[in-house]
Amino acid sequence: MNRPYNILFLCTGNSARSILGEALATTLSHGRFIGYSAGSTPKSYVHPIALKLCREMGYPLELLRSKSWDEFGREDAPHMDFIITVCDSAAGEECPYWPGHPATAHWGFADPALIDSNEADMWSAFRKVEMGLRNRIELLSDLPIEKLDHLQIKDELSLIHQQFKI
Numbered sequence: 001m002n003r004p005y006n007i008l009f010l011c012t013g014n015s016a017r018s019i020l021g022e023a024l025a026t027t028l029s030h031g032r033f034i035g036y037s038a039g040s041t042p043k044s045y046v047h048p049i050a051l052k053l054c055r056e057m058g059y060p061l062e063l064l065r066s067k068s069w070d071e072f073g074r075e076d077a078p079h080m081d082f083i084i085t086v087c088d089s090a091a092g093e094e095c096p097y098w099p100g101h102p103a104t105a106h107w108g109f110a111d112p113a114l115i116d117s118n119e120a121d122m123w124s125a126f127r128k129v130e131m132g133l134r135n136r137i138e139l140l141s142d143l144p145i146e147k148l149d150h151l152q153i154k155d156e157l158s159l160i161h162q163q164f165k166i
Helices: 017-028 048-057 069-073 088-092 119-142 150-164
Strands: 005-011 033-039 082-085 103-106
Touching (some): 005 017, 005 069, 017 033, 017 119, 033 069, 048 119, 082 150, 103 150, 119 150
Parallel strands (some): 082 103
């Protein structure tokens, strides 16, 4: 494959988990993936801790915004090779039609933005999601994707998530 693989991370609000997925896929893959993110009912902002983590990764903050997944179902949208839901509510929703039949998977994480006890606990929750996504994306990057058929890729995406479930 001569072009990078496009990977779309979906969540309901598109303010934390999917944002981290977008930034990690792009920054960890050394050009193999371009990460995108969206939500079924996007918030009007990106969570401040997610922004700080993305800055640490070196991801251009001007690319980050909370957006609807409808943007990626349009005819002029980038072709997606992978669609990964990162929250249970988005996984259970009726998704738009994705042109090209991308490989799909669910890599669920608790929403770190729901932690309201103290700043240390919030940071811990965000770091946990970041590390979980980082581990999965690194394994995905190591797969010989170009040698696998659609069903094998889908199985591998599921196996990657299973390796880290407790």
